[in-house]
Each structure stands twice: as structure tokens, then as C-alpha cells.
Amino acid sequence: MAAPTAWSPPRWESTLATCSALTGGSISSDRRACMSVLARSPTLHPMSREWTSINPSPFRPTEGWRRLIRGLRLSSCRSGAKNWRWFARRSRVVRWRRFPRPWAAPRSSSSTASRAGNSPGKIMSLPPAGSRPWPALLVALAVLLALLGQYQFTRTPQPLSSALLLFTLAVVCLLAAERLAQPTRGAEALRDPAAGEEGSAADLSRASALPRLGPAVLARKWRWVLTGVALLLGAWVVWALSRKPLPLNKSGPVVPWLLACALLxxxxGERPRTGRVRAWLSCHRDELAVLTLVTLAALGxxxxxxxxxxxTLSGDEGSIGLELRRILEGELRNPFTLGFGPFPTLSFFVEVVPAWIVGLNAWTLRLPNALLSTLAVPALYALGGQLFGRRTALAAALLLASYQVHLHYSRVALHVAADTFFFTATMAVLIYGLRHRTGPWLxxxxxxxxxxxxxxxxxxxLLPLLIVAFLGLLVLVAPEWVAGQRTNLLVLALTFLVVAGPILLVAIQHPNDYNARINQVGIIQSGWLAREREIRHQGTLPILLDQFRRALFGFSFYQDRTVSYGSGGPLANAPMAILLYLGLGLSLLRWQQSGFxxxxxxxxxxxxxxxALTVNPPTSNRLVAITPAVVLLAAVALSESARLLAVALDVHRPRRWALAVxxxxxxxxxxxxxxxxxxxYLPSHRFGGGEALIATQLGYDLARLSPAPHLYFFGPPxxxxxxxxxxxxxxxxxxDDVVEPLTTPEALDRLVRLDRDAFFIFLPERAGERALVARRYPSGEMREARSPxxxxxxxxxxxxxxxxxGG
Known part of the structure; x- marks a missing residue:
């Protein structure tokens, strides 16, 4: 009698047995949970997802399951492929069984199933997307409605309500297209490695994760000891600054403040391991190469x-240059006070480095801001990759690299563009730390x-308010993000207080000076709102709605109202504005997702x-800080539209097609x-205004004269x-300013000095006084200066x- 053969479970049962052995459970109790875990891996066979779609079950991972999940999260790295091959060998998986999809379940009648060509073990595929044209038609309709909405802004009078209605309908069509295209095969294939279950908001995958660092440099108790020392140093710095006002020519407690930051x-900090860093760089060299090219293009x-x-060198740039000259000459040494603007003087000490090396001029004055704002491009890529995937992140980086508002303020010495780097980098680092629980160092x-x-x-x-609001929203709608992160958030708050402590002390001691700019341009602080109520004979709400409408549609219709940019048009071109408003609509409807x-x-x-709460909206320099959010919203709408088109058209390689589009x-x-x-824009010379253009041209003319003459300026009022x-x-x-108009040539005798050459400047409004000067000094030379x-x-x-x- 033949010996009985040993029973061997099905291949998927063998996989479950391996999962159960790793987690300490049984096959019968862990079957659904294991398949639910396997379905979360973006590189597993799609049949695992089909099994979980037939047998849904809630799953709350234990510590053993967390270890299994970490082992099964695969990446494009060689190590990830090696781990999967090991897991496949251990579980003896050769080929996954095919389970019917829920929408392709066989009919109850076997004859009907046989006529349809489907057996109970086979998949009834949906018709190809090319024969279901509704998603593509809805995407085209959304684009058409958005174009019509943008066209409404060019009409006179401007029907803003109809434009808003058209953009709303466009967003609805885009969402409907996504809903129709979601069940198709292309929808699964198009999801980014960083995409979550919805395919648009994303969790960062292992493929884009940073390399794990080595062990902590110090033990936990010594970490808190150094943190306590840093807090004591920071408190001492604030106490020393609060005792008595620090003179401008004294540096103050700069060294203890820097030491406190270094101690934190x-x-x-954690000690990096070069092997892991090299492996990560090797796995991501293509991605880093593309990002480097985009960053270099932005820098160029x-x-x-x-x-x-x-x-033109604007008046604000000239004032900043004068602050840098005071630092170079030793008149300004205090970094913990307010200078021009009023801007904190610490920023001037950073800007002065290029001028200290090669000399102070217009190029070195603008260089630090250009370099810092360029770093906002890779920072936005890091942020967008975590929130929406690499495709959206790359599109956002390209858009920010040449977005007209960000590009302009990156090329001038105003500090507004630096905010784009700090905002983007801070949120990218914070979100990465929250998602990956890397420890307090981030x-x-x-x-x-x-x-x-x-x-x-x-x-x-706005940045600390944004951080607090975002964390508060996570506590309400996604508490698992901040669960167990109390130590990390405490370290974040303590570090912020140590670094910003000196300038926060200035805000407490001198609130009027610290908030001088807000008091000047705020509609409530400056009294503008009260005056407008009397002039317009309207209530507060209609005026606020008008302010909000001008600020919102400043990207598509209303012109910029400041000489700091003054392009003569809205803050974005028409295609960018269309994508922005589509992205805004998506963000409002998906506000519960972390990225939106x-x-x-x-x-x-x-x-x-x-x-909306400042005078004369839209004013571009007050909106520069949100330009990364603007381009990221536009990139989300663009990427989502391309994805839906690829799904609807049923292209061969939908992800590559969507990326290319x-x-x-x-x-x-x-x-x-x-x-x-x-x-x-640059040939129009609108930047700075007419007075700044005159001052720039005149300054260059005077700098070429040697020895320096005496300037008599016929410019007031x-x-x-x-x-x-x-x-x-x-x-x-x-x-010297000649305030009163000249009436006789002899009046110049009381004004002109004889120790230097005389250089008389006449603005066009006072050009008639040239004849009197020429009559008094006939040996002079008369010329005119024209615009560039x-x-x-x-x-x-x-x-x-x-x-x-003397003649």
C-alpha cells in the first residue's frame, strides 16, 4: 500500500502560514489580516488586493504586525528586491492564485457565465477605457469650463460671479471624471509610489525615504542634560538683552545664543552611516539628477x-544696502534689534557676507536672496513628494523655478522670497518626521x-501659526499622526523658543516698532476700514468681501498694485490661474487629506x-510667502488631469504617459x-517706480565722476x-536740495559752494529753471539723461x- 502523501496547503495558504509564524498568530485568525497587510505594498501582485477587496475586514496592527509591515514595505532599492526574494522563497510562492474581482463576480446562472466566456475562477474584465469615453469627456469639459471662466475676467464689466460658477463646475467635472475612472485597471497602475489609497494624497514610500541614520550620538539622559543647558543659555541671553537696551555698535550675547543652538x-543629532547614505544615493541617482537639473535651471x-x-535699484533695496554698509563700517553690530523696514538686523548680517568678500554693489546686494530662494525649489520637491507623489512634486518644482512672482522677488534684495524657502523646508522636514517617526533630530x-x-x-x-494650525488639525482628524510624538513636538517648541527668543523679546518690549509695518498696511490697525465705511456708505461685510475678492482673483484678473513688482497684469498667466483654481476646488473638497x-x-x-486684511490688494510682495502653495495647487490639478486622461484613454503605459503630459x-x-x-517685464522698467529709476541712473552717473562733484538737486516736491x-x-x-523755485540767477550765489565741481540736476517738472543756471554759469555743459x-x-x-x- 502506497504511503499517504503529505498534505501541502495552497500557495496563498503557505504565504499566510509564513506571515502567521512571523507574527505569532494562527492561519485561521490571521488570514484576512495578512492579506490586508500584503495589499498595502505597491509592488506586490495585484491579486492580493483583489482578495482583500472580496474579504474586507478591519485590521489594527500589533507590534508583531508592525515588524511584518516594515519588512514588507518594498522599495526600488536592491535591498528591497532581495528581501522580497527571500520572503518568496520562505513562503514557497511561485504564482498567486487568481481571485475574481468584486465587480466581475460570476453570475448565478452557469449558462449565462459560460455564454459570457467567464468561469468562476476567471476575471470578467471591464471594457477597455477607450470604449468608455465619459472620463475623458469630463476632463475635456472641465478644461473648457475653466477656460470660459478665465475668459470671463477679460470682459467689461467683469462678471466675477459667473466666472466663479464656471470654475466650480469645472472642479465638479474633474471629480466626476475621477470617480468614473477609479475602478479601471489604469487607476491602479497610475498611482505614484507615494500615493495613498485615494491616488492623489500620498504617504511617503520607502523608495523616497531618506536613509536611516545610525544610533544616537548620546544616551537619552545626556540628551536632556544638554537640552537643559541650551535652555539655560537661551534664557540667559533673553535676560541679558532685557536688562538694558543694547547699543547698535555692541554685538551682545551672540556667542551664547549660537552655543545654545549648537547644543540642541x-x-x-544622530550619527550618519556612510554605507546607508551611499546606498540611498545609488538608488535615487536618477531622481536626484533630474532635481539637480531643475535646481540649476532655477539658479541660472x-x-x-x-x-x-x-x-532699477528700488528705495527698499537702497535702504538695505545702507544697512549693510553700516555693518561693514562697524556702526551696526547688534543682531538682536530692528533696522530698516523694520527688519530684524540678524538678516543683514547674513546678507553682508558676499559684500564683505567681493565688495558692496548691486550684484552682491541681491545675491543672498537669489541663492536662498533657489533652495525653495528642491525644498518644494521634497514637500510635494511626501504629500502628492513625485510626478506632482516635479511639476511643482518646474513651475516654481520660473513662476514670475517668485522669480522677480528672487532677483531683488527684498527679503520676501526667503520666506518661501523657510516655509517649504520647515513643513517638509516636519511632515517627514511625523510620518516616519525618525526621532527628534528632524x-x-x-x-x-x-x-x-x-x-x-x-x-x-505666519509660519508658527501654520505649524500650530496644522498640528491642531491633525489632532482632530488624524490623531494617529501625533500619537506618541509628544517628546518630538516638545523638542520642536523648545528649539523654536531658543532660536527666536531674542526677537520675541523685541516684540514684547517694543510692540509698536515690531508691528510697524502691520500697523501701516492693516485695514483695521491703520484705520482704513473705518474711513472706507464713511466714504462708501457701506457696512463692514461688503467691504471685507470686496477685499477678499480682489485678493483671490489677483491671480487671474486684478492687477498688482505695488511698484515692488507692478507687472501691469495679474499675478499669474491664464493657464496657471486655471490650474490654480482647479487645485483650490480639489483642496476644499478633500480638506481632510493631509496634503490638501x-x-x-x-x-x-x-x-x-x-x-484681504491689508490695503490695496492684491499686493504681490505680501503674497510671496504663499507662492509655493500656489504652484503646488496648480501642479496637483495638472497631475490629476493627466492621470485621468491616461486612465480614460487606456494608454499602454499610463503612468509614463501621465508623467510625460x-x-x-x-x-x-x-x-x-x-x-x-x-x-x-524687465525691458519695461516698472520695478521701483519712476523716482527709483531716476535715482538709479543718477547714482551710476555720479559714481563715474571723479573727483566727486557737489550735487544741486532741482527735484522737490x-x-x-x-x-x-x-x-x-x-x-x-x-x-543739496533746491526746494524753492529760482527767480533770478543771483540766487545761486548763496547756494553754490566753490570747493567742488557743481552738478545741477533738473527733473522734467522743473526743466524751466535750466536757463537761469546757464545764464549764471555760461561755461557749463548741458545734457539730458534718458531712460534705459x-x-x-x-x-x-x-x-x-x-x-x-568763481566767474
Missing amino acids: VAAW LRLWQLGNGPF FVLAGLLAGADQYVYTGSR ALLSLWFWGGLIGGG TLVVAVFLALLDARFYFQK RMWSGFSTLVFLAPEVPR DDREVIYYWYFVPRSAL
């Missing part, structure tokens, strides 16, 4: 002809970035605080903005010779040498 980094756009593009880095941003610009005060929640808080907080459109929009800025740009470019030239585009005369000058003044 040393306390919670910001450094090309930086010194004379824009040609939270220390987030606290350092958020604290350092408080020394940059007035808009940086952050973008909603960021965009609406900045739009209301820097737009997204990148082509993103590059096209980037080229549109770059072309507009360099070929239309329109302009005065103390304009900061003129003082910055020609610091050695003595100046040679369209108009901006001033006249009359040069009289010293030898001809």
Missing part, C-alpha cells in the same frame, strides 16, 4: 544679469528653520492675512513665465536727493567745473 543640535534664471536686471531641524525665519520678514510670522489640509491652511491663511505642460508654463519676465538708492550708489557725493529704453527724458544735468564757478 548635538543633543538630538536668478543669477543671469542679476546686477542690472531689474536695472524636529530640531524644523525648529531651527522656523526660528531663523522670524529674523527675515514680517510675513514670516496643509495647502488650504497655507494658501487661505496667507491670502487673508497678507491680502504633466512635464510637457509644466515646462511650457515655465517657459511662458520666463519669456514674459525677461522679454516683457516730487523727489529729494536723500532718496536711499541715490545715497547708496553715490555715498561720497555731497547733496530710450523712450523719455528722466532728468537734465548741467555740469560746471570748479574753475568756472
Whole structure:
């Protein structure tokens, strides 16, 4: 009698047995849970997902399951493939059994199933997406409605309500297309490795995760000891600054403050392992190469002809240059006070480094801001990759690299563009630490970035509010994000207080000076709202709604109302505005997803605080801090539309097709903005206003004269010779303003000095007084100075040498 053969379980039962052995459970109790775990891996066979869709069951992982999940989260790295091969060998998996999909379940009648060509063990596939045209038609309809909405802004009078209705319908069509396309095979294939279950908001995958660092440098008790020492040093710095006002020529407790920051980094830092870093770089070299090219392109756009593009040096830039000169000459040494703006002086000490190396001029004045704002591009890629996947992140990086508003403020010395780096980098680091629970070292880095941003610009005060609001929202809707993170969040708060402590002390001691800019432009603080109620004879609500409408539609219709940019049009081109409003609609409908929640808080907080609640919206320099959120919303709409089209058209490789379409459109929009800025905006010389253009041209003319003459300026009441740009470019030239109009040539005898050459400047409004000066000093030379585009005369000058003044 033949010996009985040993029973062997089915292959999927063998896999369950292996999972159960690893977790300490049984096959019967762990079958559904194990398949639920396997279904979460983006690289497993799709049949695992089909099994869980037939047999859904709630699953709460224990510690053993967490270890299994960490082992089964695969990446594109060699180590991930090796781990999967090991798991396959252990579980003797050769081929997965095919389970019917829920929508392809066989009919009850066997004859009907046989006529349809489906047996109980086979899949009844849906018709190809090409024969189901509704998703593609809805996407096309959404684009058409958005184009019509954008067209409404060009009509007179402007029906903003109809445009808003068209954009709302476009968002509804886009969501309907996604709902129809979701069950198709392409929908699964199109999900990014970073995409979550919805395919749009994402959790960061192992493929894009940073390399795990080594063990902690210090034991836990010594970490808290160093943290306590850092807190004591930070408290001592604040106490020393609060005792008595620190003179401007005294550096104060800078060294203890830097030491406190260094102790926090040393306390919670982790020692990197070069082997893991090299493996991570090897796995991501293609991705890093593409990101490097985009970053270098952004850097090139910001450094090309930086010194004379824009040609005008604005009054704010001239004032910042004067602050840097005070530092170089030793007059300003206190980094913990307020300077021009009022900006914290610590930012000036960072900006002065290039001027200290190669000299102070327009190029070195603008260089630090250009470099720092360029770093916002890779930071936005890191943030977008965690929230929405690599495809969306790459599109956002391309859009930000040449977005006209961000590009312009990156090429001038104003501090507003630096906020884009600090905002983006802080949120990217914070979200990565929350998702991956890497330990406190990332939270220390987030606290350092958020604290350092408080020394940059007035808009940086939105960043801590954004962090608190985002964490509060997570506590309400996704408490698992912050569960067990109390130590990390405490380290984040302590680091922020140590870094920002000195400037927070200034805000407490001198609130009027610290909030001077807000008191000047805020509609409530400045009394503008009360005056408008009397002028318009309207209530508060209609005025606030008008302010909100102007701020929101400043990206598509209303023109920028500041000379700091003043492009003559809205803050975005038409295709970018369409994508922005589509992305806004998606974010409002999906606000419970982490990525859209952050973008909603960021965009609406900045739009209301820097737009609707300030005078004369839209004002571009107050909205620069939200430009990363603007381009990321546009990139989300673009990427989602490309994904839905790929699903609807049933292309061969839908993910590659969607990536190609997204990148082509993103590059096209980037080229549109770059072309507009360099070929239309810069030649127009709108930046800074007419007075700044006069001061810049006159400053360069005076700097070329040697020895320096004495300037007699016939400019008041329109302009005065103390304009900061003129003082910055020609610091050695003595100046006198001729306020009263000349009536006789002899009046010059009481004004002109005989120790220097005389340089008379006449603005066009006072050009009639040239004849009196020429009659008194006939040996002089009369010329006119024209604008750089040679369209108009901006001033006249009359040069009289010293030898001809006594005649």
C-alpha cells in the first residue's frame, strides 16, 4: 500500500502560514489580516488586493504586525528586491492564485457565465477605457469650463460671479471624471509610489525615504542634560538683552545664543552611516539628477544679469544696502534689534557676507536672496513628494523655478522670497518626521528653520501659526499622526523658543516698532476700514468681501498694485490661474487629506492675512510667502488631469504617459513665465517706480565722476536727493536740495559752494529753471539723461567745473 502523501496547503495558504509564524498568530485568525497587510505594498501582485477587496475586514496592527509591515514595505532599492526574494522563497510562492474581482463576480446562472466566456475562477474584465469615453469627456469639459471662466475676467464689466460658477463646475467635472475612472485597471497602475489609497494624497514610500541614520550620538539622559543647558543659555541671553537696551555698535550675547543652538543640535543629532547614505544615493541617482537639473535651471534664471536686471535699484533695496554698509563700517553690530523696514538686523548680517568678500554693489546686494530662494525649489520637491507623489512634486518644482512672482522677488534684495524657502523646508522636514517617526533630530531641524525665519520678514510670522494650525488639525482628524510624538513636538517648541527668543523679546518690549509695518498696511490697525465705511456708505461685510475678492482673483484678473513688482497684469498667466483654481476646488473638497489640509491652511491663511486684511490688494510682495502653495495647487490639478486622461484613454503605459503630459505642460508654463519676465517685464522698467529709476541712473552717473562733484538737486516736491538708492550708489557725493523755485540767477550765489565741481540736476517738472543756471554759469555743459529704453527724458544735468564757478 502506497504511503499517504503529505498534505501541502495552497500557495496563498503557505504565504499566510509564513506571515502567521512571523507574527505569532494562527492561519485561521490571521488570514484576512495578512492579506490586508500584503495589499498595502505597491509592488506586490495585484491579486492580493483583489482578495482583500472580496474579504474586507478591519485590521489594527500589533507590534508583531508592525515588524511584518516594515519588512514588507518594498522599495526600488536592491535591498528591497532581495528581501522580497527571500520572503518568496520562505513562503514557497511561485504564482498567486487568481481571485475574481468584486465587480466581475460570476453570475448565478452557469449558462449565462459560460455564454459570457467567464468561469468562476476567471476575471470578467471591464471594457477597455477607450470604449468608455465619459472620463475623458469630463476632463475635456472641465478644461473648457475653466477656460470660459478665465475668459470671463477679460470682459467689461467683469462678471466675477459667473466666472466663479464656471470654475466650480469645472472642479465638479474633474471629480466626476475621477470617480468614473477609479475602478479601471489604469487607476491602479497610475498611482505614484507615494500615493495613498485615494491616488492623489500620498504617504511617503520607502523608495523616497531618506536613509536611516545610525544610533544616537548620546544616551537619552545626556540628551536632556544638554537640552537643559541650551535652555539655560537661551534664557540667559533673553535676560541679558532685557536688562538694558543694547547699543547698535555692541554685538551682545551672540556667542551664547549660537552655543545654545549648537547644543540642541548635538543633543538630538544622530550619527550618519556612510554605507546607508551611499546606498540611498545609488538608488535615487536618477531622481536626484533630474532635481539637480531643475535646481540649476532655477539658479541660472536668478543669477543671469542679476546686477542690472531689474536695472532699477528700488528705495527698499537702497535702504538695505545702507544697512549693510553700516555693518561693514562697524556702526551696526547688534543682531538682536530692528533696522530698516523694520527688519530684524540678524538678516543683514547674513546678507553682508558676499559684500564683505567681493565688495558692496548691486550684484552682491541681491545675491543672498537669489541663492536662498533657489533652495525653495528642491525644498518644494521634497514637500510635494511626501504629500502628492513625485510626478506632482516635479511639476511643482518646474513651475516654481520660473513662476514670475517668485522669480522677480528672487532677483531683488527684498527679503520676501526667503520666506518661501523657510516655509517649504520647515513643513517638509516636519511632515517627514511625523510620518516616519525618525526621532527628534528632524524636529530640531524644523525648529531651527522656523526660528531663523522670524529674523527675515514680517510675513514670516505666519509660519508658527501654520505649524500650530496644522498640528491642531491633525489632532482632530488624524490623531494617529501625533500619537506618541509628544517628546518630538516638545523638542520642536523648545528649539523654536531658543532660536527666536531674542526677537520675541523685541516684540514684547517694543510692540509698536515690531508691528510697524502691520500697523501701516492693516485695514483695521491703520484705520482704513473705518474711513472706507464713511466714504462708501457701506457696512463692514461688503467691504471685507470686496477685499477678499480682489485678493483671490489677483491671480487671474486684478492687477498688482505695488511698484515692488507692478507687472501691469495679474499675478499669474491664464493657464496657471486655471490650474490654480482647479487645485483650490480639489483642496476644499478633500480638506481632510493631509496634503490638501496643509495647502488650504497655507494658501487661505496667507491670502487673508497678507491680502484681504491689508490695503490695496492684491499686493504681490505680501503674497510671496504663499507662492509655493500656489504652484503646488496648480501642479496637483495638472497631475490629476493627466492621470485621468491616461486612465480614460487606456494608454499602454499610463503612468509614463501621465508623467510625460504633466512635464510637457509644466515646462511650457515655465517657459511662458520666463519669456514674459525677461522679454516683457524687465525691458519695461516698472520695478521701483519712476523716482527709483531716476535715482538709479543718477547714482551710476555720479559714481563715474571723479573727483566727486557737489550735487544741486532741482527735484522737490516730487523727489529729494536723500532718496536711499541715490545715497547708496553715490555715498561720497555731497547733496543739496533746491526746494524753492529760482527767480533770478543771483540766487545761486548763496547756494553754490566753490570747493567742488557743481552738478545741477533738473527733473522734467522743473526743466524751466535750466536757463537761469546757464545764464549764471555760461561755461557749463548741458545734457539730458534718458531712460534705459530710450523712450523719455528722466532728468537734465548741467555740469560746471570748479574753475568756472568763481566767474
